[in-house]
Amino acid sequence: MSENSLGLTKKEYKGGPSTLCTGCGHDSITNHLVTALYESNTPPHLIAKISGIGCSSKTTNYFVDSAHGFNAIHGRMAPISTGAKIANKDLQIIGISGDGDSASIGLGGFVHLLRRNIPMVYIVENNGVYGLTKGQFSATADEGSTVKSGEHCYFDSIDLCSMAMTSGCGFVARAFSGDKKQLVPLIQAALNFNGTAFIDIVSPCVTFANHEGSTKSFNYVKENKFNLQEFGFVPKSDEISTDYEPGTSQMIKLHDGSFIALKKMNESEFNPTDYTLAMSEIKNAQDQKTVLTGLLYIKEDMKNFLQHEKTNTKTPLVHLEQEKIQPNQYELNQILQAFK
Template sequence: MTHIAKPKFQHPKLPVNGLGLTRRNYEGVVSTLCAGCGHDSISAAIIEACFELEIPAHRIAKISGIGCSSKTTNYFLSRAHGFNSVHGRMPSVATGANLANPDLTYLGVSGDGDTASIGLGQFSHAVRRRLNMVYIVENNGTYGLTKGQFSATNDKISKSRKGVENRFESIDLCSLAIELGAGFVARSFSGDKAQLVPLIKAAMSYRGFAFLDVISPCVTFNNHSNSTKSYDYVREHNEVLDVLDLVPQRSEISTDYQPGTSVEVTLHDGSEIKLHKLSQDYDPSDHGSALLNLYQYKQQNTVATGVLYLDPNESDMHDLLMTCEQPLNTLRDNALCPGSAVLDTLNSQFK
C-alpha cells in the first residue's frame, strides 16, 4: 500500500516495442498489497512479458477470483478487458468468455486458496477441457487476507510464523495439472524474473491450458525461517530444471545447445520454444517422467522450477468440442437461427 501516486514521468530512453509502446504503457494502478509482496513482482513480470510479446492490451482478457493474488489484475494492463469474479469461480468465467470469443488471450490470475481450496473443482475441469488460457497461481502457501492461516499448498514441513505445525499434506498443483491434461506446466519464483518472464511469454503463446505455479513469498505472514515459501528458502532449494527461450516467429534462432540437451517445439503461430535442459535424465515432453520427477523433488523438499511438462501437440477446448471457426459472439441471427428448412433437414437425420 502506498499513498504516493506513481509519477507519470518515465525514463526518456525507455525501450519502445513494435507497437510504439513502452513497458509503462502496460501498467495498471499502483498496488495496494503489502510492500515487498511477491505478487507485485509477478505483475511486473506480466507487464514485461506483454511488452516484449508486443500484444496490444485490448486483445487480452484478465480474469481472477478472490484473494490477494486476484486483486493484482488491477495492477497491470489497465487497458485490457478484466473480470474480477467470485471466489474460486474464475475458471467458469474464463470458460464462458473463451467460448464466446476465442480470439482474445486469456490470462487468469489466482491464488493457492482460490485454486487449491474453494476453486479446486473448477480448476480441475478447466484443465480437463484444455481451456486455451494462461492460468497463473500466485502461490504463497498462506491466506494473507485473513491473517495467515495455512493454505492447501503449504508444505507439511512448513510451520506458521508463530511456530504452529501444519498437519495436512499439501496439494501439488503442477502434478494435478499434468495429470488432468494441461499442455504446458511450469513452476517459477517471483524473485527470479529472468526465468519468469520467458515462461509467461511462452505460456501466452501456447494454445491449450498453460499452467504457471509461481512461488510468491508473503512478506507479512510466510517469509520466516520455518517457511518453505520464503525468499531465502526458495533461493536455497531452487532446482532449475531447464532454461526456456521463446523465439518469435520472425526472428532467427541464434542460441545453439549441445545435441540432446535441448527440446524445440514449434507453436501454432510459428514461434518456437527452445528448452535447454539442465538435468539430463528427464524428458519434459513425457507425462510419466515429469510426474515422477516432481514427486522425487517434493520428497527431497526441493523446489523444482522451469518447464515441468510440455505437450508438443497443442490442442484446446474448441478442438475437443469442434466448435465453429467463427467466434460465437460474432455469429449473426441468420447463422444462429437458420430457419425451418435447415431444422427439418437436421431432424430428418434422426429419423
C-alpha cells in the same frame, strides 16, 4: 522510449498502483507479466484478465490498464475464463489465481478447465497461505511448515503441477516470483501455447509466510530451488540464435511456429516431454524438500477445447448476429413434424 512491434511502449502494459504489501512476491510476478506481454506484442485490447478472490486475484488490476479485467468471486476464475474464451476465442485470457482460489475452493473448476484444455494462461501465485484473511494455511502449505502464529501444518500439500498433469494439462511449469530470467520467457511461451498453459509460481507472502518455518519464504526458496533448465523463448519471427545450439539445447516447437529453448542445467537428463519422468521428478523434489522450477511438462500435439468436433467454433460467438444465425420458420416446421 522503446516500442514493441505494435508501436506500444512498456508503459502501456502497466496497470494501476498495487495495494499489496511492500515486497510481495505477487508484485514481482505482475512486473514479469508486463514485460512478457510487452515483449510478446500482445494487443492490449484482446487481453482479458480474469481472477477470483484473494491477494493474487487483486493483481489483475495492476497490469495492462486498458484491457478488460474481471475480478470475480472466490474460486471461479476457471469457469468464468472458460465462458469468456468460448464466447470470444480471439481473447487472450490471462487467468490469475491463488493457492486458496485454485487448490481449495476452486479445485473442481481448476481440474476441469485443464481437462477441457481451454486456451489461456493460468497462473497460480502460490504462497501457501491465506493472506487477506490474515495468515491461515492453504492447501499448498507443506507438511511440517508453520504459519506465523507457530501453528504446524499436519497434512501433505496439494501439488498443483502434478495435479495439472493428471488432469491432462499440456503445459505445466513451476517458477519462483523472484526469478525474472526464468519467468518472463516462461510466460511468453505460455502465451503462445495452443491450450491451457499452467504456471505455478511460488510467491512468498512477506507478511504471513516469510519466516523460518515457512517453505515458501524468500530464503527457503532461494536456498532450495532447483532450476531444471535455462529457459528461452524464441518468437516465430526471430532466428534461432547460436545460444541454442542443437545438442546442448532442447528446442520445442509451438503450434504457431515459435520455439521454447531449454538449456539443460546441472547435467540433468530431464526431458519435459516425458510424462512419467516429470511426475517422478516432481515427487523426488518434494521428498527432498526442494522447489523444482522450469518447464516440467509439455505436450504440443493436443487439440484445445475449441478444436474438437463437438465444440468447433470458428467465428467468435459474440460476433454471430441474428441475421447470420437465426434459423427460419420452415426449419422449425420441419422439426415440429416430430410432435404432430
